[in-house]
Amino acid sequence: MLTARRRVMAVAAAVVSTTLLLASCGGDSGSESSDGKTLKLWHYEAPNSAMGVAWTEAIKEFEKTHPGVEVKFEEKGFEQIQKTAPMVLNSNDAPDLMEYNKGNATAGHLSRQGLLTDLSAEAANRGWDKKLSAGVRTTSQYDAKGVMGSGKWYGIPNYAEYTMVFYNKDLFKKYGLAEPKTFDELTAAMDRFVDEGITPLANAGAEYIAHQYLYQLALSKADRAWVDSYELYKGEPDFHDAAWTYGAETFADWVKKGYISEKSTGTKAEDAGVSFIQGKSPILFSGSWWYGRFVAESKVDWGTFLWPESNMTLGSGGNLWVVPKGAKNKDLAYDFIDITMSKKIQNLLGNNGGVPVAADPAAITDPRSKGLIANFNTLAERDGLAFYPDWPVAGFYDVLVSETQKLMTGSAKPDAYLDAVESAYEKGVQAP
């Protein structure tokens, strides 16, 4: 039997545990304040990457120039921010400054929803607009519909990125092959590797690598108007035009010819990168984000060249610094961006395998980095950055991965592939 005292204890226990439960659900949203003494910063660059090294130095520099201000840095994952950004930015937990993916489906989507701060005035006042070339700037500005290329500034990139052909010089030398200067020389080299029982191209069907090969093939027959039509909706893209058809058919043909392994349907980008690092694949076509890692980890002699006989290649300004609408210390965030744009940080970025946007060319001393930046400059001069194929509509990445896998396995012919991509594109563009 429960005595009165025990009954009171039971009630008290229930109340205490309920209170604890509610408290645990509540979070600490009230703990943050706009005190001008804290900069809450999120980014997802690996500490040993060029950007990671540069941002770490930028934090030190910021703390030096802002005595009494604490930088609360939280390292996030790319996927983590990608998947949860709209919810986080819509809450009280938004940081003051955050690195975010660029493009219509990402930064454009958030800007349209009013979750990002308009940086136009800061970009003009602090001269960031002057430092960024036209191709790099495209991903910074978004119109009222969230389409990149014009409108207000919602993000600032501090570096650029582009795709290139990484090739294993040792293997090329072993089989008497020179660095390909033309597309025919590239295919001749791949034929030679196939004859030797080596699959020439490192590939990853389960992730972006495969559809980027296809997009690059299409780009080799495309021009700026074609890219703008597809990426910026400046016109009606025709998914059965010469460029797209060439891309899909050539890609399928390359799988048949053995340039791309049929067994790479389920592999990931990491597998492709490691295969190149280990010297198993003589060629990898991918982005400058691999550069620093190859420098650090690859034991083989390797080099790079731009995709031959193509004016356009995949690339853009790097990921963006965005200031959430609900940020509590916006001025500190602007100051931090300013520091990352300084020559000191930009040079550091450039000497660590990144592609800086405002570095002093004379200060880049690493020979490989010089080559990397020279190639980027070539692309920038000819307006050759063609963005990425998954940018136009939300969820397009999964569609491209899935449909390209079908193309690789032969369960979809090039025509059916282009039909499926077109259908998803149109559905996505029509979405509110």
Next chain:
Amino acid sequence: MTVTVERGGRGSRSGRGSRGGDAVEAHHRAKGPHRPRDSYALFLLPGALAFFVIIVVPFLMNTGVSFTEWQGVGTPKWTGLANYRELMDDSEFWASFRHSLFMVVAMAAVPTVVGLVLAAALFDFVGKHFGSRTVAVLRACFYLPQVLPIAVAGIVWSWILAPENGSLNELLKAVGLGGLQQDWLGDPDLALYTVMGVMVWVQIGFPLVVFMAGLQRVDPQLYEAAELDGAGWWRRFWHITLPQIRPEIHVVLLWCTIAALKVFGAVYVLTKGGPGGATNVPSYFSFTTFFEKTQVGYGAAISTVLTVIILVLALVGLKLQTRAEDAEEGLRV
């Protein structure tokens, strides 16, 4: 033979359970106005509140969102049943549900059957010949995949199953079976079966442990009597083991079926629904619709349908289990 022995066993269990419970209740009723059950109910309050806050409210909100067109931020636009109508015609959605049925085979049916046989073998054979310590070690080995985070297990399996230099293909080559090498996760005709195989490995420990616990409460006299009567292992398994641990089988089947319907982690790590959607399942489909396509209303409709199906299955399963137990009780009386 078996019938006589079984009846004795069931009788003794009934005496401890139902009748004992009645006696306690009568005792409490005789104590007067104090009702301990009411006071204990207070202790259920935090749990009930948590259930309400963490399960019921989000489910109702999710259901509400499923009637809208929404990108996760901004104002949702009420569209009524439009998402559900679209779902009915969505071949990708139905394909994902077909894959779920394969997952039920891999995560519920096969592990239950294999778990039963393994549990009986460990209990009857290994335990008797090699001792309880060996049984404990083997049981722990079988249970290990349940303890491993699925992300870790998935990454390790993706190495094992890699088409080039994967351990499985290398092993096949080493033993002269190079012709059997496959692109295990990249071949659309094979990928679903490969994921199923991994899930059998993941799941098997759970039924095994539950069944072994169940076997420990079976009266050894039943087996001894059956053995004396000349029943072989298989007859003892069929006529004693299976009927005696029927409640455990019900629980395992129900639990594993629900787990199979909502499987996500393994698909995410191993294949991301590919190649070409060959291993897509409703929870992953919902996830990509939510977060990749930011079609939150449509994603909510998928997860609402999935929840309703799981709820119905759980309720039917529980009902069947209760009915079976009632029938059993009826036999005893």
